[in-house]
Amino acid sequence: MSDIVIDTHNISRVYNPTTIPIYAIRNVHLHIKRGEFTALVGPSGSGKTTLLNLIGGLDKPDEGQIFINGTDITTLSPGKLIDFRLHNIGFVFQSFNLIPVLTARENAEFIMLLQGKSKAERGTRMKQLFNQIDLEDKMDSRPGELSGGQQQRVAVARALASKPQFVLADEPTANLDSKSASNLLDIMDKLNREENITFLFSTHDQRVIDRARRVITLVDGQVATDTNVIDTSAPH
Amino acid sequence: MWLLGLAWKNMWRNKTRTAITMAAIFFAVILSVLTSSLKDGIFDNLIKNVVSFYTGYVQVHKAGYWDEQVLDNGMKYDKSLDSRILAVSQVTGVSPRLETFGLIATDINTKGCMVVGIDPDREDKVTGLKSKVTKGTCIVPGDKKVMLSEGLALRMKAGIGDTVYLIGQGYHGATSAGKFEVKGLVRFGSPELNNQLLYLSLEDARELYSAEDLATSAVISLSNPGNPGLTADALKQQLGNEYEIMSWEAMLPDVKQHIETDSNSMKYIQGILYMLVSFGIFGTLLMMMVERKYELGMLVAIGMKKSRLCALMAIESVLTVLGGCALGILASIPVVYYFNQKPLRLGGEIASIYERFGFEAVFPTSISPDNFISQGIIVMVIGLILSMYPVYKVLTIDPVTSMKR
Ligand SMILES: Nc1ncnc2c1ncn2[C@@H]1O[C@H](COP(=O)(O)OP(=O)(O)OP(=O)(O)O)[C@@H](O)[C@H]1O
Numbered sequence: 253m254s255d256i257v258i259d260t261h262n263i264s265r266v267y268n269p270t271t272i273p274i275y276a277i278r279n280v281h282l283h284i285k286r287g288e289f290t291a292l293v294g295p296s297g298s299g300k301t302t303l304l305n306l307i308g309g310l311d312k313p314d315e316g317q318i319f320i321n322g323t324d325i326t327t328l329s330p331g332k333l334i335d336f337r338l339h340n341i342g343f344v345f346q347s348f349n350l351i352p353v354l355t356a357r358e359n360a361e362f363i364m365l366l367q368g369k370s371k372a373e374r375g376t377r378m379k380q381l382f383n384q385i386d387l388e389d390k391m392d393s394r395p396g397e398l399s400g401g402q403q404q405r406v407a408v409a410r411a412l413a414s415k416p417q418f419v420l421a422d423e424p425t426a427n428l429d430s431k432s433a434s435n436l437l438d439i440m441d442k443l444n445r446e447e448n449i450t451f452l453f454s455t456h457d458q459r460v461i462d463r464a465r466r467v468i469t470l471v472d473g474q475v476a477t478d479t480n481v482i483d484t485s486a487p488h
Numbered sequence: 489m490w491l492l493g494l495a496w497k498n499m500w501r502n503k504t505r506t507a508i509t510m511a512a513i514f515f516a517v518i519l520s521v522l523t524s525s526l527k528d529g530i531f532d533n534l535i536k537n538v539v540s541f542y543t544g545y546v547q548v549h550k551a552g553y554w555d556e557q558v559l560d561n562g563m564k565y566d567k568s569l570d571s572r573i574l575a576v577s578q579v580t581g582v583s584p585r586l587e588t589f590g591l592i593a594t595d596i597n598t599k600g601c602m603v604v605g606i607d608p609d610r611e612d613k614v615t616g617l618k619s620k621v622t623k624g625t626c627i628v629p630g631d632k633k634v635m636l637s638e639g640l641a642l643r644m645k646a647g648i649g650d651t652v653y654l655i656g657q658g659y660h661g662a663t664s665a666g667k668f669e670v671k672g673l674v675r676f677g678s679p680e681l682n683n684q685l686l687y688l689s690l691e692d693a694r695e696l697y698s699a700e701d702l703a704t705s706a707v708i709s710l711s712n713p714g715n716p717g718l719t720a721d722a723l724k725q726q727l728g729n730e731y732e733i734m735s736w737e738a739m740l741p742d743v744k745q746h747i748e749t750d751s752n753s754m755k756y757i758q759g760i761l762y763m764l765v766s767f768g769i770f771g772t773l774l775m776m777m778v779e780r781k782y783e784l785g786m787l788v789a790i791g792m793k794k795s796r797l798c799a800l801m802a803i804e805s806v807l808t809v810l811g812g813c814a815l816g817i818l819a820s821i822p823v824v825y826y827f828n829q830k831p832l833r834l835g836g837e838i839a840s841i842y843e844r845f846g847f848e849a850v851f852p853t854s855i856s857p858d859n860f861i862s863q864g865i866i867v868m869v870i871g872l873i874l875s876m877y878p879v880y881k882v883l884t885i886d887p888v889t890s891m892k893r
């Protein structure tokens with residue numbers, strides 16, 4: 253298997269094709285390699301959410317193909333696609349990621365229950381993940397008892413619980429204060445460096461953009477710039 | 489299973505909503521059990537009244553008697569016919585009667601009346617005669633005494649111990665006349681009966697009308713009063729075409745129709761009730777789906793199969809519906825029992841309609857378990873059908889649109 257986990261082939265997504273067509277995404281070619289830490293930026297309405305939904309298999313392109321680790325997800329049936337997401341893609345949404353009636357641990361574990369993982373396996377994984385997100389003492393708290401930043405960290409733990417190919421995060425820090433945002437980025441950054449987890453996240457926040465090692469800018473649904481940031485802090 | 493646990497937790501996430509749904513189901517069960525028990529109670533009560541009334545559940549006559557009710561159309565009623573009737577399994581008692589129209593006279597006036605010859609003990613067993621005696625005592629076979637209905641006594645200005653004369657036409661045209669002492673008074677709810685009826689013993693009646701062994705009808709009591717048609721059929725088999733067997737429904741078509749009208753209007757009330765409940769339950773389900781739209785979309789997004797999500801929604805609804813039904817059935821038991829002990833009593837115009845038929849307008853609820861079970865099941869089925877709504881919504885959910893805010 254190649255090192256490219258996300259490979260979009262000339263994808264387009266058009267809304268209202270019959271009336272006034274809106275090209276939310278237009279001819280986007282994109283390769284993302286394993287271990288990248290990429291920010292998707294661009295003005296409001298530029299198509300960031302649309303692109304993430306397409307890559308995440310939540311939406312289908314009107315043109316083009318999307319390969320995830322070699323599988324063309326545009327050809328999968330809706331049922332297969334749900335299963336594909338479960339096993340291959342981790343999601344962190346802007347907010348309300350968690351089920352309010354479950355504890356932090358149960359929320360993160362949920363995805364492993366869906367995968368049918370054993371209790372022992374879940375136990376070890378949860379311990380490890382809550383250690384990594386630095387919330388071991390909050391495992392049994394309900395989402396309502398956690399701060400917004402803590403909730404997003406639990407969402408990251410859930411996204412990783414399934415051992416996905418990569419994690420997609422649509423404005424994960426949008427509802428957080430700057431301290432919580434930088435804290436969440438610290439954790440994502442650490443997971444990326446230490447576990448080689450691939451992250452693709454959209455953001456408006458310059459401080460978050462500054463943490464990325466690759467920045468893709470969308471304008472009007474097209475890739476305007478794609479920059480690899482010279483990483484001075486990298487350990488190797 | 490963890491899905492069950494999650495469903496249980498979800499049920500209590502919005503306690504008010506679950507409580508509203510459960511309460512809607514709960515009250516629906518109570519009210520529909522109550523209306524249904526009341527309907528059955530009214531029915532039972534009316535039928536019971538029909539029996540103690542006069543007609544009995546089923547009557548045996550010689551074929552053709554009902555259309556022309558004269559002594560000459562009477563039947564020979566002997567031990568053999570008696571035991572053939574009693575041999576039918578649902579028959580618990582039979583009372584032979586000799587009924588005819590005659591004139592009653594005192595020294596001061598004369599009126600037409602309905603003369604009924606009976607065996608007092610057997611008539612008591614079948615139609616509760618002795619409980620209708622309001623003054624004096626009940627006649628005994630061969631005592632040459634009569635009992636008058638209260639209205640007749642009033643019209644005749646006759647009381648206990650007075651002498652009355654009975655004049656009429658006997659069997660095969662013989663003239664008949666006799667002198668009797670008034671031994672007791674009886675009361676009927678129905679004015680028609682209360683103003684005309686006169687009882688004497690069957691022996692005395694046969695002698696008066698020169699009708700040895702004759703009876704015009706045999707009134708039958710049943711072990712299964714709910715289904716007189718069945719017994720009528722069994723009797724028809726047993727006795728053959730020589731006799732006509734009639735159930736009270738055939739003899740009193742207006743009462744039957746009245747019962748049917750009543751039970752139909754109860755059905756309308758129940759129908760409206762079911763509709764109200766449906767709207768109530770549906771409203772809460774609608775509210776729930778709006779509230780949880782984002783979350784359900786997110787669950788599909790992160791990889792929860794729709795079949796599993798459907799199962800989750802179904803378990804939640806089923807638990808809510810079953811809970812409401814179970815609580816409703818439990819709570820309706822004391823309510824129905826209360827109205828059985830302290831029956832509803834109607835007044836005014838409705839009461840007078842009932843009294844015209846000779847019934848008290850009192851309606852105890854039926855405590856038959858059928859009502860609890862059938863109404864519980866009906867409401868449960870309604871609830872379960874409505875529970876399909878969230879399941880359907882989940883099937884059609886699209887994560888992108890449902891997570892859009
Ligand atoms: N369901 C839809 N129907 C029609 N147009 C849509 C729909 N969803 C998105 N669009 C349009 O597609 C374009 C891209 O939207 P998108 O949400 O991807 O932008 P975005 O970059 O995520 O913006 P933001 O930064 O505000 O989140 C916009 O012009 C938007 O109006």
Ligand SMILES: [Mg+2]
Nearest residue numbers: 300301302422
């Ligand atoms: Mg967006």
